[in-house]
Amino acid sequence: MNPQLSISRRTRSTPFTSRVAAAGVKAYTVYNHMLLATMFESYEADYWHLCEHVQVWDVSCERQVAIEGPDAYRLVQLMTPRNLSKAKVGRCFYLPLCDVDGNMVNDPIAIKLSEEQWWLSIADSDVVLWAKGLATGMGLDVKVYEPDIWPLAVQGPKAEQLMSRVFGEQVKDIRFFQIQPLTYQTATGSVSMQVARSGWSKQGGFEIYVNDAQAGQQLWDELFSKGADLQVRAGCPNLIERLESGLLSLGNDMGYDTSPLEAGLEQYIDLDADIDSLSLPALRAQQPTKRLMGLVIDSQASISDNVLTIAGETVGEIRSLGYSPRYGVQLAFVLCYLAPLGNKLAVDVQTSDGTHQGKLCNLPFDFAALGLKAIK
């Protein structure tokens, strides 16, 4: 059994924590100094439910770093090697944030709310300090702060149905990675909240940027009362689903030791763009020595060592690992060392009963190309 988590004011609770507890949360992690549920029934039961029905996730830990003022675009662009010069208002952008050496600081969803107002919906590091440090050091005309916003995610194939019952048919017009303010009626008035079609799963759904704790609690309750026949449940980002879908986790799969090129995020980097980005010079010059890849390994292998080898030589390390009940195999994200690996795809993994062979591939997993069929 895992040890308990000691909860204090420092491991911040959210407006939804009492509801998450009442829904039977079994385990938490701490993410951006805040509670994040990791399991309700079991990883596997939570997974199947997410893939078949609809879940409401308290992802308040996706803190918003607000960047506002005349230099807002300049600061956001400095932090990322992705070209945002043509970014439109009302759109979301997955952004690698990198330091001057080209290493990963965070990988938020950036939201452009107006020409002078951006939010960074962050992974687990204090981007507010990085952004404030840069703004202070460069004397930028910008305000950087963490507003009181607690996102709720509504995820799963029935998410659109549930959301339209609460917010009306207009949610159907929000396209993927678009965001717009919607009005939510409360007992005492109405609240305008930003709603995006997004979320940390590939099962479809929305994220609601709750900016009023009381209205948010009413919203949570309404999502459950109106979704009873849809089998709505409290949920959370799911290890199995994110591995199958190729969703990377900062701190697990990448971090200060990894460039976005090494993490396989080339499509979010504009090496040739004429933009003022801190990390572009380093990234343009970089010869990656590592690469994040997928690994498929037998479901029976009881893995005892995080290291991948070929003929006894270390060629990589396991960063995230889980069992896929859909395909009946274990899936992992592994950081491979390019020099010793070369173009070989068969690697050895030490297990409690000897050595098992695993198969490397590019991410995201292409299950058909791997010859894997759904067994459930």
Next chain:
Amino acid sequence: MNPQLSISRRTRSTPFTSRVAAAGVKAYTVYNHMLLATMFESYEADYWHLCEHVQVWDVSCERQVAIEGPDAYRLVQLMTPRNLSKAKVGRCFYLPLCDVDGNMVNDPIAIKLSEEQWWLSIADSDVVLWAKGLATGMGLDVKVYEPDIWPLAVQGPKAEQLMSRVFGEQVKDIRFFQIQPLTYQTATGSVSMQVARSGWSKQGGFEIYVNDAQAGQQLWDELFSKGADLQVRAGCPNLIERLESGLLSLGNDMGYDTSPLEAGLEQYIDLDADIDSLSLPALRAQQPTKRLMGLVIDSQASISDNVLTIAGETVGEIRSLGYSPRYGVQLAFVLCYLAPLGNKLAVDVQTSDGTHQGKLCNLPFDFAALGLKAIK
């Protein structure tokens, strides 16, 4: 029962995690993205043992932010309102770190290792991003990074005795908040590690800045084998002890919403110093509206609300709370709102069976002045 903690690569393990688990850790928190034990037997049993014997703590989560180069002093001084212009090599300094608005970013122990090399031994926020952001933005000639250092604390009244058995009599010459490199003999050679007389308790002891994982594991084992007759045990920062001793916790007692003046840290701020510090202008101009104080309340009160009131008006909030078995009362750190509180010291706290009265005081607690006697 508290929920479980999901442990992943992101909630970093340490070189000592397997030993902490073998010692029977019951609960963890996550601190600087790393595991930190919070309880072994119980808060109370751990407390008495710490006050009477000696404990070894895995405080690897006290990450070091290394700041090296010609501009190292300049950057450290910019981050703090404490005057470091006369700081000597080989000394430790408790430092409030503040932003340009004078709010708390962190409260590390700063260590001056040489004229151009400082370490910040940090509380729970990503100071490495703050320092790198400032250095990048200002173009400072300095390297900022988080080295592979995992501090071990040896705490308790028998700490000096145990440390001298392992490192020799020379540890007795290290005075409070002094640090010096000591040689540790391993099976394969010797390792030089910085050792300070410091630690997050008032029971006396040392912190060893372990810079070699294997040597550290041998050191852990040696501390236990040589301390058996001293009843050495694995331990961790203890809630009861730190409340009694008045040790503040970032994220619990203070943070971005608090200035060091409001947290009662005046003695670490040099308002009149002629130094280049980002926060001094704001702090000089500040009229504090809040103040962190101590609260003593009946041991029977089952507190149901974090808010302090006087005649129904809110005058403060509880930030940390615990039962002191030594004095038979509950102790809390509370953030008081100066305008409604005035100079009143008796406040109401809502409890499950009505209202209990609590008594405010300055920190650290002066138990004799409060009329409290040890009952155990």
